[in-house]
Amino acid sequence: MFQNFISQYLATSGYLEFQPKAVMFDMDGVIYDSMPYHARSWHIAMQSIGIEMPPEDAYRYEGMRGVETIQQLFSKQRSENISEKEAQKIYKLKSDAFNACPTPSLMPGIKELMEKVKASGLKIVIVTGSAQHTLLDKLDRDLKGLVNRDLVVCANDVEKGKPDPEPYLKGLQKAGVEPWQAIVVENAPLGVRAAVAAHVFTIAVNTGPLRDSILLAEGANMIFPSVAALAGEFRLE
Structure with missing residues (x-):
């Protein structure tokens, strides 16, 4: 092969x-x-805390655990850290948005x-x-x-x-x-x-x-x- x-x-x-x-x-x-559904769901969740996440970023960060993705983007755009507890809340928003998408x-x-x-x-x-x-x-x-x-x-x-x-x-x-x-x-x-x-x-x-x-x-x-x-x-x- x-x-x-x-x-x-x-x-x-x-x-x-x-x-x-x-x-x-x-x-x-x-x-x-x-992935199109994940990209849309990430945008909705991150927008709720004022963080930009265009579709390309969903593909760039794909594979990383959700909480880590949130922590990295938050730190990058805000120059401060978000706690794991708060990141878990945002990730739940993302998961809920994804679950609402078509199968x-x-x-x-x-x-x-x-x-x-x-x-x-x-x-x-x-x-x-x-x-x-x-x-x-x-x-x-x-x-x-x-x-x-x-x-x-x-x-x-x-x-x-x-x-x-x-x-x-x-x-x-x-x-x-x-x-x-x-x-x-x-x-x-x-x-x-x-x-x-x-x-x-x-x-x-x-x-x-x-x-x-x-x-x-x-x-x-x-x-x-x-x-x-x-x-x-x-x-x-």
Whole structure:
């Protein structure tokens, strides 16, 4: 699969071999076409405290835990800190606004891609910064037979969110594989940074408004314009 890019990965990572046994997927913007709703919800919540958060920022901060996103933007725009308790209140506003949005649909091509991954004998792992209580039920319903509940990492499973590598390191641990035995599929700059920091071969799918160069600058090994495009090209031989 994509031998030139794999050779580059091996040269820069220091690993001697690349033998994938698992593929780790981000959720928002990769599995679900949910980012426009997240962007709208973030704008509503942050506007309530006088903080500007244009749609591009929702994509730039995607993957980071919600409270941390609020604290960073507040500090950046106000030059002061907001307490975790107050940030939690704002994050609840954001969550309520998101829950009021229409149910996000699956990203075009994601089922085809996961079916190819499963048919190749690879484990499917979900690594998300989301803490939605209904997450597992939703994944079971929408991707029946493709997702294992024991192979899901969400915000509640880690102390540090993306861009820290902890979420992807936890995903590797759950799958029982080493970095050179995995692939990450990400759409967010911070998610790409986290995956690269975990030393995993990282494929970016640019499903948002950001320039390709932003994702490549974070270290993505490959980039595709959509999940469907990756699904069409995915192969291990």
